[in-house]
Amino acid sequence: MSETSKIREWYLSLFKDFENRLNGERSKPLHKIRRSAIDRFAELDFPNLHQEEWRFTDISPILEHSFSYAARRDDKAPSAKDVSRFMFGGMRSHTIVFVNGFYSAALSKCLQLPGNLAIGSLAEAMKTDDGQISGHISKQLDLGTDAFTALNTAFTLDGAYINVPDGAVVEDPVHILFISTGDEKLISQPRNLVITGDNSQVRFIEHYASLRTGVYFTNSVTEIEVGRNSMVDAVKVQSESAEAYHVASTVSSIGADGNYESHAVSNGARIYRHNIDVRLNGEGGNTTLEGLYLTLGEQLSDTHSLIDHAAPHCTSGEHYKGILDGKSRAVFNGKIMVRKGAQKTNSYQENRNIILSSEAKVDTKPQLEIFADDVKCSHGATVGQLSGESMFYLRSRGIGEEQAKLILIYAFASDVLKNIREDAVRSELEYVLSTRFLKGM
Amino acid sequence: MLEIRNLHASIEAKEILRGIDLKVNVGEVHAIMGPNGSGKSTLANVLAGRPEYQVTAGEVIYEGKDLLAMAPEIRAREGVFLAFQYPVELPGVNNTTFLRAALNEAHKHRNQPEVSAGAFLAMLKKKIQLVEMPDTLLNRAVNEGFSGGEKKRNEILQMAVLEPRLAILDETDSGLDIDALRIVAGGVNKLRSKDNAIIVVTHYQRLLNYIVPDFVHVLYNGKIVKSGDKELALELEERGYDWAKDEEVAAR
Numbered sequence A: 001m002s003e004t005s006k007i008r009e010w011y012l013s014l015f016k017d018f019e020n021r022l023n024g025e026r027s028k029p030l031h032k033i034r035r036s037a038i039d040r041f042a043e044l045d046f047p048n049l050h051q052e053e054w055r056f057t058d059i060s061p062i063l064e065h066s067f068s069y070a071a072r073r074d075d076k077a078p079s080a081k082d083v084s085r086f087m088f089g090g091m092r093s094h095t096i097v098f099v100n101g102f103y104s105a106a107l108s109k110c111l112q113l114p115g116n117l118a119i120g121s122l123a124e125a126m127k128t129d130d131g132q133i134s135g136h137i138s139k140q141l142d143l144g145t146d147a148f149t150a151l152n153t154a155f156t157l158d159g160a161y162i163n164v165p166d167g168a169v170v171e172d173p174v175h176i177l178f179i180s181t182g183d184e185k186l187i188s189q190p191r192n193l194v195i196t197g198d199n200s201q202v203r204f205i206e207h208y209a210s211l212r213t214g215v216y217f218t219n220s221v222t223e224i225e226v227g228r229n230s231m232v233d234a235v236k237v238q239s240e241s242a243e244a245y246h247v248a249s250t251v252s253s254i255g256a257d258g259n260y261e262s263h264a265v266s267n268g269a270r271i272y273r274h275n276i277d278v279r280l281n282g283e284g285g286n287t288t289l290e291g292l293y294l295t296l297g298e299q300l301s302d303t304h305s306l307i308d309h310a311a312p313h314c315t316s317g318e319h320y321k322g323i324l325d326g327k328s329r330a331v332f333n334g335k336i337m338v339r340k341g342a343q344k345t346n347s348y349q350e351n352r353n354i355i356l357s358s359e360a361k362v363d364t365k366p367q368l369e370i371f372a373d374d375v376k377c378s379h380g381a382t383v384g385q386l387s388g389e390s391m392f393y394l395r396s397r398g399i400g401e402e403q404a405k406l407i408l409i410y411a412f413a414s415d416v417l418k419n420i421r422e423d424a425v426r427s428e429l430e431y432v433l434s435t436r437f438l439k440g441m
Numbered sequence B: 001m002l003e004i005r006n007l008h009a010s011i012e013a014k015e016i017l018r019g020i021d022l023k024v025n026v027g028e029v030h031a032i033m034g035p036n037g038s039g040k041s042t043l044a045n046v047l048a049g050r051p052e053y054q055v056t057a058g059e060v061i062y063e064g065k066d067l068l069a070m071a072p073e074i075r076a077r078e079g080v081f082l083a084f085q086y087p088v089e090l091p092g093v094n095n096t097t098f099l100r101a102a103l104n105e106a107h108k109h110r111n112q113p114e115v116s117a118g119a120f121l122a123m124l125k126k127k128i129q130l131v132e133m134p135d136t137l138l139n140r141a142v143n144e145g146f147s148g149g150e151k152k153r154n155e156i157l158q159m160a161v162l163e164p165r166l167a168i169l170d171e172t173d174s175g176l177d178i179d180a181l182r183i184v185a186g187g188v189n190k191l192r193s194k195d196n197a198i199i200v201v202t203h204y205q206r207l208l209n210y211i212v213p214d215f216v217h218v219l220y221n222g223k224i225v226k227s228g229d230k231e232l233a234l235e236l237e238e239r240g241y242d243w244a245k246d247e248e249v250a251a252r
C-alpha cells in the first residue's frame, strides 16, 4: 500500500470511530452531508506537486503523521489565565474559544445579544437544528475540489456559528479563538459558519494560536454568506506553532450590494495553505482581500485566492504582502474570474514580497480569466529586497542598521495592517512584527 | 575638524576619487564646484559612509577620529550630516516619527535624555519656520510625493533638527525656485556658527551669494584642481572649468 493510501485508510478508520460516537446525531440531515463527504474523500487523492494548484506546495509531511482527535479532559483544560495572552488586551468582544477543536464554554463569553441573533458554538446550535442550519453547510462548497475540504466536511462537528438576521448590526467584534495545546499528533477540524441576512453587519476575528509548540494539524473550513447590502469584516490571524500544519478554506458568497472584507495575517505553521474563494453573486457587490504573511526558517506559506465575478457592477481589490527570511517559501496565486455578463467589473490585485535572505523564495502568479468585455482589471506582483538606498538614507540620519530594517519592514507592512478596524488587534500584530524583526536579525 | 588625505574611492571597480586632499576647520564654509560626473557626490557619499563605495587609499580624520572606520549611523550621531542631492522617498515612514527617531539616536549616543513627543513637536514647530515649510508635510511619509523643492527643504529641516557639526549639502540649491533658494539659504545661514562647518556642493555662483564661502574648490575628474576664496567662484562662472583645469596643468 502506498503512503497516501495508508494515510487515507487511517482517516477512514478515524471516521468510523467518530461516527460511532455521534449516536443520535446520525439521524440528522447533517450526517448525510458527512457521509457523502467521506465517500468523496475515499475516492480523492491528497494533493501533490503534479497538480497545478499545488505545484509549489509539498504537503507530504502532513501525510507522514497519523493525527487523531484529542480526548476531552477537563483536568487538562487550559485556564482563563493560560489563554489571557491571546485576548487582544482591552478589546471588548464576544469571545468563542475552542481548545484542540472543542468548544470551551468556560473560556467563552458572549455579550448581551438580541434573541434572534446567534453567536456561539456550531455544535451547540445544531442540537436543536431541524435542517435550518445544516442546510447552509457545504452550500457553496464543491466537495470534489480537494481531499482536505472533504475531510473537514466529513468530520463536521463544531466551530463558530454566527447568524445575523435582516437589519441587525453586531456592534462588538466576535473573537473566535482556536487554541491548540500543542500536544503531539492532534488534529482539529473547525467548521465555521457565518450567515448574514439583508442590511446587516458583523465583524469577526478568526484566530489560531498554540499554548506550546508541537506537531499538530489544523484543517479548517469557514463558510460565509453575505446578505444583500450587508457588511462582513473578517480578520484571520494564523499564529500556530511553527511546527504545526494549517490547511484552511474560506469560502464566501456576496449578495447584491454586499461587502466582504478579509484581512489575513499569518506568521505560524510549518506548512500553511489558505484557499480563499469569494463569489460576487449580486450586482453592486464588493470585496477587499488583504493579507500579510511572515515566514522564516523552513516555513511555507501558500495563499490561493479565487475571486469570482458572477454578477455585473461588482468591485474587488486584493492586496497581499509577504516578508520572507531564512529558507522559507511563499506562494501566492490570485485568480480572478469575470464571467460572461459580469460587465462593469472593476478589479485590482497586487502581491508584493520582500526577501531578507538569499535562500528564501517566492512563487507569485496572477491568473485572470475574463469572459466579459466591459471590465477593468489590473494586477501586479513584485519580489525584492529592502532597498539599499532607503537603508542608507535612514542610517545617514543616525538610525542603526537593525532599527532601519525594522522601520522599512513596518512601513512595508503598514498598508495591509492599517485597514484592520480593531485597534487592539492591529497593535498586537504590530507588536508581533516588531518582536519578530528585532530578534530575528 | 575634518582632514581628508589622499582619498581614493571607487564604485564597481571604477575609480572616481583619485587623491583628494582637503582640510576644513571649525567655523568655515567650503564650496565644492566642478563639472557633472567629476565626483562631488561621490566625495559627499564617501564622507557619509555609503556602503557601495570602496575607499582604496587615503584617510579621513574627523574630530581626531578615523571617520572611515565608523558605520554611517555612528558618523551621523557624531555630527556628520549629508543633505542628499536626490533625497530618498520612504513610503509608510512618517516624517515626524522619523525625525524624532533620528534625533533620539544622537541623544542616546551622547548620553543625553530622549526628547518626549510633546517637546519634540514644540521644537519642530520652530524649526519648520526656518525653512518656511508647510506643517502638512510633517505628517506625510518621508519625501513621498514631495515636490523637488519640498524634498530639499525637508533635508534642511533635518539639518536644523539634528544640528550637525559637519554638514555636507549636495546641490541643495538645484530644483529650488528663486524665492525658495533665498529661504533655504537663509535657513542654512542661521544654522551656521563658529562651532560647526559646512561643505556646500553647487554648480551655481548664485547660491554662494547667499551662503558666502570661506573657500572654493574645483573638483575635476576626481581631484581638487584649484582652490581659492569666494572670488574663484565668480571667475569660474566667467571662464568655465576648462580654465581651472588648464591652470592646474600649467602649474605642474
Ligand SMILES: Nc1ncnc2c1ncn2[C@@H]1O[C@H](COP(=O)(O)OP(=O)(O)OP(=O)(O)O)[C@@H](O)[C@H]1O
Pocket (backbone or CB within 6 Å): B011, B012, B014, B016, B034, B035, B036, B037, B038, B039, B040, B041, B042, B043, B085
Ligand atoms: N553605481 C555606479 N556605477 C558606476 N559608475 C558610477 C556609479 N555611481 C556613480 N558613478 C559614476 O561616478 C562618476 C561621479 O559621479 P558623481 O555623482 O560623484 O558626480 P557629480 O560630480 O556629483 O556630478 P553631478 O554634478 O552631475 O551631480 C560619474 O561618472 C558617475 O557616472
Ligand SMILES: [Mg+2]
Pocket (backbone or CB within 6 Å): B040, B041, B042, B085, B170, B171
Ligand atoms: Mg552630484
